[in-house]
Amino acid sequence: MMQKEVSIGIIGDFNPGKYASHKATNEALQHAADSLSLRTCIIWMPTESFISEDGLKKLELFDSLWASSGSPYTSMEGALNAINRARLVDKPFLAT
Secondary structure, three states, X not given: OOOOEEEEEXXXXXXXXXXHHHHHHHHHHHHHHHHOOXXXXXXXXXXXXXXXXXXXXXXXXXXXXXXXOOOOOOOHHHHHHHHHHHHHOOOOEEEO
């Protein structure tokens, strides 16, 4: 049986050594995917990358988006830009 792949873009500045929630986010997504027999492609994207239009366009490549928790964002402007874009292009979106 072929597994479907779900791509999840995470808006955040990945640092699992400093923020346990970053590691836990990846593990939770993998556990959920396993229970649904899905493959996942999880990509963390730094908030600074969403200052430019090119960075924002990359959000449209994902099946869903998640604004990460557990740390201050390097660029609050970039994080807010990404959240706004996720809403504008009607992507499934979660913020924790």
